[in-house]
Amino acid sequence: MIEIDGERLNARLDAFAAIGATASGGVNRQALTEGDRQARRLLADLAWKRGFSVFQDPIANLFIHRAGRDDSLPPVMIGSHLDSQPAGGRFDGALGTLSAFEVLESLDDAGIETERPIVVVAWTNEEGCRFAPGCMGSTAFSAGEIPVGWQEKMTTDGVSFADELKVTIKSLQTAQMLPLGFSVHAYFEVHIEQGPSLEASDIPIGVVVGIQGTRWLEVIVKGQTAHAGTTGLSFRRDPLRALAGSLSSLYETIMPADPDARFTVGRISVDPGSVNAIPDEVYCTIDMRHPNPARLDEIEQLARSSIAGEAARQGCVVAISRSFDMAPCTFAADLQQAIERAAAARGFKSTRMMSGAFHDALFVNRIAPAAMVFVPCRDGLSHNEAEHVKPEHAVAGCQVLAHATLLIATGPGRAGS
Structure with missing residues (x-):
């Protein structure tokens, strides 16, 4: 068992929501803007203070590495994204990234050593509102290259993707550079449901079976x-x-x-x-x-x-x-089972469900076993400044993520090689 610090997690969500905060309580922290760079720097600083290693790659994906007993093994990767819609909510993406970082901190606090390393990731430009398409970071990571034509993309106000990417990478010069893509044993991502079904059913954990x-x-x-x-x-x-x-x-x-x-x-x-x-x-x-x-x-x-x-x-x-x-995707059965076991062990009701929106997990699923945890959001609202997740649901999602990650990082679970 591992206990996460729920107060710390919710305080972190508040701290990151202040970066790009809007007057209506939402967040405008679009990809590769100064707000996005501030959030990346804050996460990296928190990681360095804990003694974790920080890396980035040519598409500005940010990685935080916690060593395992055998650090040569492919890691269990957990995370999401930090960028937002222009008038977005404070939980879309950030909840998954900060929950993942809380797992690393809680493992450290408890002195738990895992067989495999665990890597937290903050993917670049999941939203795709400033530069299309969305999920740029996970797409490039899974392909091992930045697709032709992306560097020439421009915003409506004439700012180039290539220039903004260069500035973003330079803003974290002390992070070590990695080539695009590496072997991953398994990937978990926590996300708000962005729909009303969990809240309507009073179920705190959705086990995502795939993406339509x-x-x-x-x-x-x-x-x-x-x-x-x-x-x-x-x-x-x-x-x-x-x-x-x-x-x-x-x-x-x-x-x-x-x-x-x-x-x-x-x-x-x-x-x-x-x-x-x-x-x-x-x-x-x-x-x-x-x-x-x-x-x-x-x-x-x-x-x-x-x-x-x-x-x-x-x-x-x-x-x-x-x-x-x-194309639609189906997530790894053993990772779904790990999430269900984790939810049951913590006493949370769970249900299997299909994701109507696509997420970074879909693209990681092309190269490694992946799965997702959904938590309820009020009225199903997302991509909206009124987006809201109850603190106890944020904690539940993080607790399930921690338990499932520990199962896969320490046990003989199949996942990847």
């Missing part, structure tokens, strides 16, 4: 602009009417017929955007999600055929491209 697949489409429907007052129905080629009709059908069909499906239109724009003109062109994005890749194929095909069919009926042409495709 996600696809993004970009849709352009081209019609013909004309005068709103003089153009009769039979003469109109209205792209907005075509898109609205097809989306209405898709909204009424996809999610009502399949509780595991997700269908969202997140952006829509009309050109030329005049109050008294029929649009010439309409653009939208579609976010589709499902844990079954075959069903995801069906949903995409349904969306494509519905939009194309309605566009043809309205005398319009349509172009649809896929801008993002992330």
